Amino acid sequence: LHRGLVMSLSGSGSLISRRNIKLDSFLQRSMEGAVHERVRASEPCVVVSDAFNKVYMHAVLSDERVYLTEHKPRTLTVAVSFRRVRGIELVNDLPEFLSGRDRDHCQHIRILYVTDEPATRTFDWLRRDRGAGLPLVAPPSRRSSHCPTITHNLEGGYPAGRGFEPTLLRRSFRSAEEVRSASESLCPEPLQAVRIHRDWSEEEVRMVRPGRSASCPNPDTLGLLPHPPTQPRLHPPTQPRLHPPTTSERMGSVLSRLLRRDCGGGGEQREAELHLYAVSQTSRLHLHLQSAWSSFIIRSTLLLDPLYRRKCSSSSDSTPGKRPPIISWERTAHLFAQLTSELLQDGIHEESLYLLLQELNVAAQRNVALRRLFWRSSELCVFLVQTLEESLHGRQSLSGAYTADQLLLSTVVVETLAVMFRETQAEAARLHLLSARRGALTSRILLALICDPLTQSRGFVMYSEVLLSEYLDAACSLLFELLLLGHESSGCFSADDLLSVDWLLRVVQPHPHLLCFITHQAQQVVLVLSDLPESDLGPLQAVLLFQRCRLLLACLQHSSLLAQHLRSHMREEFRYLVKTPCAAETLPPHYPISGQTKREVELLLTLLR
Known part of the structure; x- marks a missing residue:
């Protein structure tokens, strides 16, 4: 390090x-x-x-x-x-x-x-x-x-x-049906579902709590931790009292x-x-x-989406009063190692690779322990980056446009990488890996995820236009996570501000498609905020709007090249089409992210003037 x-x-x-x-x-x-x-x-x-x-x-x-x-x-x-x-x-x-x-x-x-x-x-x-x-x-x-x-x-x-309380990991999520149904609805004909034969069995593990502090033996007062209703209590219940509570204990209960x-x-x-x-x-x-x-309001907003909440059901939909099953660290490590070995096998077919990555993605959303394990070995992370490089930039169709298979595989890789960043800020191995050899792997991620958003238009591939739009959404989310890393890393390194936001934007500056990529992200913000929609933004769209605003603000504040480009090409659109009241009416007030997003929009409009 x-x-x-x-x-x-x-x-x-x-x-x-x-x-x-x-x-x-x-x-x-x-x-x-x-x-x-x-x-x-x-x-x-x-x-x-x-x-x-x-x-x-x-x-x-x-x-x-x-x-x-x-x-x-x-x-x-x-x-x-x-x-x-x-x-x-x-x-x-x-x-x-x-x-x-x-x-x-x-x-x-x-x-x-x-x-x-x-x-x-x-x-x-x-x-x-x-x-x-x-x-x-x-x-x-x-x-x-x-x-x-x-x-x-x-x-x-x-x-x-962002993050979720990790309690459960299911291999193939009770069966392979969930992954297969999701992939069949997204995949064109070349990517047919391949049956996943493994089974993540649920196993309940009783967590033994360490001894309580001698200075505060009363469990009602120790920690004073107000657990959300959906969080399981990981320590055994206290034993029934054998004597009436004292005045001090009653006060402790009131305070609790x-x-x-x-x-x-x-x-x-x-x-x-x-x-x-x-x-x-x-x-x-x-x-x-x-x-x-920011991580908390993003997570809380995403969990308002029923589909997203169902994907994370092990940590968010536990039955009240019932201890949800917990997968032990040892079993998680074993199943993760098994999945890693299958992903890294030589000659793996593209269809199998796609479904294995889908499985890894959903499992990582449900279990933070898996995300921590991901950063403790460089093999899988390097493999994902290499897969993205080869899939998105290593080959092109005769028309020059991306194929559906390329976009599908690239999207699941980028989404998986973004998930691995959530709730792993305290994992030292992550910083070790991303800063090694002067941030070589981080540079590869940045340069691999940027693509030309106009490629499909020139190639007249209508079906792939939708897939490219989904990829660009995922790329924005991953870039947002990297910018968060940049802010957290500010001041950690004495030379060249390694991994800082300035450093991250300097790395991508030579990319030939960077300006088009940033312009596309800005246009999506204008599109969302320029007209009053028939219905409110969904939770996922609200989070994406927040992430895009943060990305544009980073460009305006940390890169003179990108700031000049945005002011030259997008100032008029933001000035005449984007109105702050539209943001207020578009974002439901009960979304945790709404208030902060409105403030980001106001700051964005101020900086673009």
Whole structure:
């Protein structure tokens, strides 16, 4: 790995900004295993909120929540869930309670969210009664609203990926019928279904939880983790009480219920703020927060689509009150190795390759463990990139257009690669692989996925026009994931900004079809937002619009060539055809991604003027 890498691998396999063995050990004891494996970052900072006033704590970031714990960790508290977040801002100010170098280097992050909690200090009253050990603080001094802010721009922090709670992996998804039916509906005559003979059997594994923290033995108060209703509890149920609960235990239960209330609960919601002051000049907490929040709203929006939710049913449609079956890590590794060996066999037929990749794609969407395994061996990733290079660019039809087989195979490869990026930000092997040999594999991915969107028009192949459009959608999603990687990698490497957004766009700049590719993505945004549709955008279309806006913003902010091209060729279309009210009417308000997408559209219109 490049010498300039400042992140290190913690003992649990998660990437944490600065290794803190004591904190990581505490998190292992306090969190469920599946949650701890997906801790993205941990960083010390000064906290100001309804419950804390200028308290030096650790902020711990997972895929779904921000946690807080004391600087010498004793208790773990959920500060905010991403489902409640309405904005994350980097505030441009100098905190008066800091001095010297800390004040000059401080990064002030403001998280805006909604809560059902009343504005009273119930939280601290309960803590005082329980003697939980967290410092008692006065009500926080609210920061004036006129502070200048830097909001939602790609330079200051835009991400990364998405994810699902991994619980189940099914080999061929009970049978090969699901894959075959999907492929038969998409494949032209040359790609006929091939029966997949393997069977992913379901196997329930009881997860044994490590011992609880000695400083907080009460399971009602430890962690205070408000699990969504669809998430399985991975630890055994607590034993029945043999004695009446004490006053302290009753208070702990009340606090637990308060913190577990979902955003859909009763009561009037109010806006609240969580202020994090990172005192390190090299802090990347804001980048991690933007990445995690974007990933969460993307995942939550996608799960509103019935077909997508059914594909991920193992993690999202579990029966309430019933523990879903869990595939063990060992069995997942065994089946993944088996599938990998079949994909890498010599002389594999194109039809078989297509169906095996379909199987890998759907299985990866259902199981994050498989995605982590994917990055731990370079063989399969290199094979997918090579397949894309050969399929899309290695051969052409006599007319010069892409064949249906080429587009189908290329699309499933690109979609599979995009899935592998989701929820694997904390997997150190991913960064190792993508940064090796000065980002050689990443460069190959970038150059392979860009194609000429006008090829089919010149070839008059009407059927393949639809397939090419689907490929271009998939290519945009994968490029979005790579840009998220670029933002997360900013500041990790000391030389040439390896894997940064600037570096990624420099790599693709010489591609002969880059300008046409970017123009196509911009035209799709105009097409969606120029006229009021007969019906709202579906969840998948809403996510794609968000990803396209982020791609265009990256081009405008990080590449002078692409910025000049977009302003020269697309400024008039955006000025006269795209109206912000159209975006508001096109995107349903109940989509988690709608609010952020509207802000991206407004910023895009501003930068294109």
